[in-house]
Each structure stands twice: as structure tokens, then as C-alpha cells.
Amino acid sequence: MAENKTKPTTVAVSDFLETVKDEAQRADSFVLVQLMKEVTGHDPVMWGPTIIGFGTYHYKYESGREGDSILTGFSPRSKSLSIYIMAGFERYPEIMANLGKYKTAKSCLYVKRLADIDMASLKQLITASYEHMNTKYNS
Template sequence: MSKNKTVANDASVDEFLSGVKDPIKREDCFTLNALMQKVTQHSPQMWGGSIVGYDSYHYVYDSGRAGDFMKVGFSPRAQNLTIYIMPGFERYPELMTSLGKHKVGKSCLYVKKLADIDMEVLEALVTESYNYMTNKYG
């Protein structure tokens, strides 16, 4: 069975965030870091080389494949800030309609900059997602 490529490691989150070249994106990353620490009450941890994650859960698929992954997190990608909302977005329609300018993938929320979205709505979305994952996985 294959191993996950993205695993938690001991790299420095502060060094990683301080190395974000774009000053607006760097500031947004520190803002997201503070918000996610507040919501999860967990310290950030690097996952792979470019994802900052908070808390973790263990999963087992029907196929038998198992692993661990962060409950919430974010990554400063070239085009967007990617915010990981692990349960996806279907259960949060009212939050998504009032969030502001964004795009979504399966569990990824893409925003150009935090100024484009309502931070109270983002905090509620992260909180709902984190609580869902904690209730489901412990």
C-alpha cells in the first residue's frame, strides 16, 4: 500500500511563513495562522513542504488504506491562498454564499487575498469544519 506524500513534519512554521515572498500573502498567512490556532487551540505544524495544518485525525478507507491528516489548514500557493476545509462545503451553503470572492475544490477553498472575503464568515466556516472533524474522528 502506498504511503501518503503529505505527512506532518518538524519544519518551522514561522520560517516557512516568513519566507512567503509576496508581502500581502505573507501577512494573510500570519492572520490565518492566528485564526486557526484560536479556533483549534492547537499549534501549527508543517504538513509536507508547503501546508500548515492544525490538529490531526486518523482515517481508514474501505480499501483498507489508512493514514493521518490535518483537520484544518492552509497553504500559500502561487495563484491563491488555499484553505483546507476537510469535510467539503456542501454542509455550509449559507456560509459559502456570504463568504465573499472565492472558488472551491473538493476540500479546498481558494481565495486571492483575505481582503476579498468576510473574515467572520471564514472563522465560522473553519470552526464548523473543525468541530465536524473532531466530532467524527475524535
Template sequence: MADNKTKPTALSVAAFLDACSDEKQRTDAKALAKLMQKVTGNEPTMWGPSIVGFDSFHYTYESGRQGDMPIVGFSPRKAANVLYGPIGFEGVEAVLAKLGKHTTGKGCLYIKQLADVDMKVLETLIKKVTATRTRQA
């Protein structure tokens, strides 16, 4: 069985965020890091070369494949900020309806810029998935 490529690394989160070439993207990325750190109570860790993650949980698929992933995390991509984890709980649709401009896909939440969303609703999403995944651990 293939090993999970997304693992915690010793890379610097601050250096990664500072390296965002677009000023707005850098500002949004730092705001996301601050929000996720506040909600989870954990310091950020680089997962692979491009994901800023907070805490971790162990998963096992029906196929038997298993591994560890951050409870929540994000990656500032050119097209949008990709948020990992904040849509993995029951009733998420009702909360997403209040979020603002976003898209979803394959367990990820895509936000072009934080100005497009309600930050209180985003914080609620992160709180709910953090509570759900912490109970599962």
C-alpha cells in the same frame, strides 16, 4: 498500498511563513495561521514542505486506504491561498454563499486574498469543520 506523503514535519512554521516572497501573501498567511490557531486551540505544524496544519484526524476510505491529515490547514500558493478542510461539513453551501470571493475544488477552498472574504464567515467555516472532525475522532 502507498504511504501518505503529507505528514507532520519538524520544519519551522514561522520560517515558512516568513519565506513568502510577496508581502501581501505573507501577511494573509500569518493572519490565516493566527485565525486557525485561535479556533482550533492548537499550535501550527508543518505538514510536508508547504502545508501549515492544525491538529489531526484519522481517515479511512472505502478502499481501505487510511492516514492522518490536519483538521484544517492552508498553503500560501502563488495563485491563491489554499485552505484544506474548512468545507467538509453538512450545510457548507449556505455558509460559503456568505463568504465572499472564493472558489472550491476537491475539498479545498481557494481565496486569492483575505480582503475578498468576510473573516467572520471564514471563522465560522473553520469552527464548524473543527467541531465536526473532533467529534469523528
């Protein structure tokens, strides 16, 4: 069975963030680090070369595949910040309605700039998802 390619590393999060070329995205990334640290109580950890994770959970699928992943986190990508809302978005319609300008995929929230979204709603979304995942997998 294939092993997960994305694993925790020893790279310092601040060192990685200093390599982000776009100054606004770099500044937004430092804001997200503080927000996620406040919400989760976890220090940030690099997962692979570009993902900053907060907290972990162990999953096991019916197929037998299992591994570890982040409870929440983000990655500064070239076009947007990818914020990982691991619980998905379906259970949070009220929060999503107030969030602002964004796009989503299965568990990724894509935000061009933090100035485009309501930060109180983002904090509420991250908190709700983190608590859901932590209760589901770590209780």
C-alpha cells in the same frame, strides 16, 4: 500499500512563512495562523514542505488504505491561499453565501486575498468544519 507523502515535519511554521515572496500573502498567512490557532486550540505544524496544519485525524477507507491528515489548515500557493475545509462545503450553504470572492474544489477554498472575503464567515466556516471532522474522527 503506498504511504502518505504529506506528513508532519519539524520545520518551523514562521520560518516557512518568511519564505513566502508575496508580502500581502505572507501577511495574510500570519493572520490565518492566528485564526486557525484560535479556532482549533492547536499550534500550527508543517505538513510536507508547504501545508500548515492544525490538529489531526486518522482515517481508514474500505479499501484498507489508512493514514493521518490535518483537521484544518492552509497553504500559501503562488496564485492563492488554499484553505483546507476538510468537511467540504455542501453542508454550509448559508456561510458560503456570505463568504465573498472565492473558488472551491473538493475540500479546498481558494482565496486570492483575505480582504476579498468576510472574515467572520471564514471563521464560522473553519469552526464548523473543524468541529465536524473532530467529532467524526476523534470522539
